[in-house]
Amino acid sequence: MASRSPGALLISRFLQFQPNRTKVILRRVNPLPLHRMDASVTSRKMKERDYLYSVVQNKYVTRRPEIECILTTHVDNLGARGQVVMVDRMLFRQYLYPTGAALYASPQNLAELKNLTEGTIMKTPHALQMYRLLCGMNLPIKMNHFKPWTLSKGHVMAAFRHQGIIIDSQESITLPQEPITNEHNEQVPFEVKVTVNGLDVATVTCYKQPYTTNPDREGELPASLSLPLHRPKEEVAEELKAEGLYYGTTDTV
Template sequence: MPVPSLSRTVCSQLLSLPLIACRRVLLRQNGTVQMVERVRSVNLYQDDKQPKLRSRHYIYRKIENPIPPPTEIEVLLTDHVDGLGIMGDIVKVPKKMWRNFLYQARLATYPTPENIADLNTEMKAMGDSLNILKKLGKYSRITLQRIRGLNLPVELVPSAKGWTLTKSHIRVALRKVGISATEDSITLPEDPNIHTPGEFIFTLTMNDVVALKVRATLVERPLVFMEETPADRIQVWNNPTVTPDDELSPVIRKFLTTPAIDINAYRQKPPK
């Protein structure tokens, strides 16, 4: 099938060259590269003469490009992008994400030596603030913003001998809502001897940098099957925050009050 966007004259001029007149040729048109081959080969000819081309020689079939164009590009992040990286990271992103989102929002630039040097100067001026953000990581803002509105249901089995709240109970309760934490990052309330169901406040420390007060509700686990347990009646997410903004450092306060960027939404559909 002939190539639709290329005239017969252009093909004739290209294929008349001695080096590419035999079988295949790369045709560049409107910034794209198409690789085609003749359906019927050209007869042998002398080097000092041009080949005799008939109409059947102008029929081509398109073949796969052996070197497909890259679909990703390396960019230098100039700000914290949730789920992607922090300031100064060089990451690979799809070209559509770079063109439709990162470039327009001025969150990234080309990793040229000049841009890297300018960004390093800006990062040095930030001092300890940048070190804190590096310790938090690229998923920290989304996680911390969700934790601030958490009301954690903690279930305990009723016992005639009584029970005592431990860090292990809170760690298991956090795992049930999708948060992985170690017992070292959990600080029990001042009076850990809680014996009755109700609300209490504990402290959760993330990466030894940010300590947030978290609301939790202690409930008794039913001994028989119930379609709706007391823990199911608790609103887990989107609750009023316990830690006020005044108790946070200026760096963390600015970091947490900035809306998180849902990078997965831009991977699926670019913004209008």
């Protein structure tokens, strides 16, 4: 009969006594009274107050500490490529690390990151997200149809502000080379360029949306384009990646 090695026996016993992460540590609220030496331990019946416990530690709901990692690509609502961030362990192990979006922040990886990013301009976490958002916009610009006008940067800033996007300086806006006036065809869109943080130039699709302050002349307004304000971000990201203008993921974490 073959005998079991001490090492195998030791390993089997060790596996049997692995701590369970779902255990709950309790403390009795009311300590039990002392028993007489000449009396049996089971002679006293347990009362209701003896079954009251307080939770000391619940390892099932205890939040595990976050893990430090290096992002290798842009991730929405998390950070830009090259940033060192703290993320949830499950998020890192189930999504970021398997997809190659992040690496462990080991001393070796941190040293390589320092060499790669030395002398380069680091973008803010939301810069690429805003760049992708602008490239996928169909911006309507409301202009009075019955008064002469020429499109200016102030008109574009007002149109962005109406959609909840604030542009601080007119210098970041580049208008089309051919001036857009009130005679422009409402069915023909045009492009306006917006520079994000002085680095990325986003091309925004715009179209004229005629209006009037005179209610009696609303029936004379020509038909305008009916486009969604935002295109699907996955579609925009794939188009920009094909042109080499965008890197990163469109998933929100």
